[in-house]
Each structure stands twice: as C-alpha cells, then as structure tokens.
Amino acid sequence: MTLENKNFFSNYPSAKYSWLKSGGKISHLYKIYNLFDLKKLFSDNHIKEKSLLVIGNLSNTLIKDKGFRGTGIKLSGDFSNVQINNDHMLVGAAVLDNYFSKLCYKKGISGYEFLYTIPGSIGGNIFMNAGCYNQEIKDKLISVIYYDVNENNVYEKKINELQFHYRKGFQKSNTIILYGKFKITSGDQKNIKKLMQEYEAIRNQTQPKKANCCGSIFKNPINKSAWKLIKSSIDESFYEGPIKLSKLHSNFFENDPNISANSIDLFISKIQDRVKEKHQILLERELRIVD
C-alpha cells in the first residue's frame, strides 16, 4: 500500500534544501504528517525492506552525488507541533530549533536559549545529541518517543535508559525519532532573551555567516580542538577555491552552491589525512555523509 501523491516526492533534490546547497537526490521521499500514515507506509514490505534515511533540516547531512535509493522520510504535520504540559513539553521531531527556542522565550521557559543558534530540527538534535555553549540536548530531555520500522510500533525510552555521548544521540538502527519529551524550568524572560542575544553574538563573531556550510566538520577529540589541529596541519591552499576552509574557524568549510558532494567528501578526507600525518590523530567526522 502506498501513500497518496501529496506525500510522495520522486528524486527529491537534497541540494536545494540542504545547508550545504549540495548533495544527491533521494529517489523516494515520503513526507509523513501523522502516525497513521507512517504505519501505513511501512506496512508495505517492499518499502520496509529498503534502507532508511530520515532527514530533518539537512543542516548536518550530505548525500553523495549518486543519490540515495532507499526509503527517505521527512516528518511534518503532527510532528511539527509543540505541546506544553504542566511538567514537560512534547516536541515534534520536525520542530526547528530556532522556532522552539523562541517559543520557550515567549512562554518564560529557560534552558533552551542555546538552540536559538543551531539550524537543525529536534529530531536531528536528538540523533546527534546536538549542543553548544556547554549544553547538550540530552541534558534537557526526559524521554525519546520513536517508531520502530521492523516492529511497526511506537516506543518511549527514558533518557537514563539511553547512552548519549558527545555528538552521538539516539541512533538506533531502523527507527524514526517522533518526539522528544523535554523538561520545563521557568525563567525570567529578560534573562532568556539576553542569553539568546549573547549566544548569537558569539556565533557571529566566531563562525562564517550566511555561508553554505554544515557547522563543525569534525568532532573535537578528547581535550583537543579540531580547529587547532586542522590549522596547524594544512597550508594556505585549503583556504581558497570553490570548497574552502573558513578563515574565521578552521573546523568550518564554505562551498559554492551545487558543487559536487563527492568533491566535498574528498576535501574533508584530505584534511583528515593532513591532520593524521602531522598529529597522528584521526579526526572523526561530525557531518553525516550518506553513501
């Protein structure tokens, strides 16, 4: 059983929507508005057996040039809502960080100021355990509600039952994060706003603005800064050309739009090689590359 045409996109151009403005096509993308549609889609064994790719706001994903030929999922509709209850917030995976952060400000809820400056979605945050300014999404979560494709069922796991690490959150294979249940702490609106503005100002000073980029390319190794390792390993040529490292932050690159995703991947590998050669450290990619 397939979904109606409004839900299906053939050859979805990831480059058009990704923050890198680069990336191959997703051959079959299903936009899912509610749980009923999700269950209906995966009741089809043909769809269920293909490999799965869930996309959020594509701020940390690069699909290689040949594209992705499995089942692509993008959540919307019911999964774009925020429900504020007495003791928790139920936040859909498709909700964008900036929107959620601003909503918390309006409601006088503190602790979500850091999300104001991250360009992802709640689903992407929970998958990546996104964070900045010494805060991570795991610190704010009560539980994760997810759909298990194999079992065609929804489950909830408390945060203390899950293993979240630095930039590695809920990554259970063949699952789709549907909602996060988040803590509520009241705060003073003036202080919340001040913090949001401070975080934004730091970003603007230290990272490229309005560039096609993916945020940090590599994770920081324990007790080391990836940008310092990179800066001390490369020559000036890495700061020039259609894909170049940012002079503001050497763990960021900027690229011309519609540049080949494979050439970005190659550029990243070259940096990795240089750092390995100079420091004997293999940097781990933070950017998710889909083969």
Ligand SMILES: Cc1cc2nc3c(=O)[nH]c(=O)nc-3n(C[C@H](O)[C@H](O)[C@H](O)COP(=O)(O)OP(=O)(O)OC[C@H]3O[C@@H](n4cnc5c(N)ncnc54)[C@H](O)[C@@H]3O)c2cc1C
């Ligand atoms: C300018 C810029 C600044 C950034 N700064 C930061 C920062 O300070 N801190 C930080 O941590 N990150 C940062 N990032 C990276 C990125 O914004 C985060 O990793 C964010 O959490 C990704 O969210 P997304 O919705 O864009 O995910 P996507 O890029 O769409 O997906 C990322 C991964 O999550 C998976 N995924 C997404 N949604 C779901 C779901 N519902 N269920 C299952 N899997 C899912 C995808 O399959 C993919 O593997 C930055 C990126 C940019 C472009």
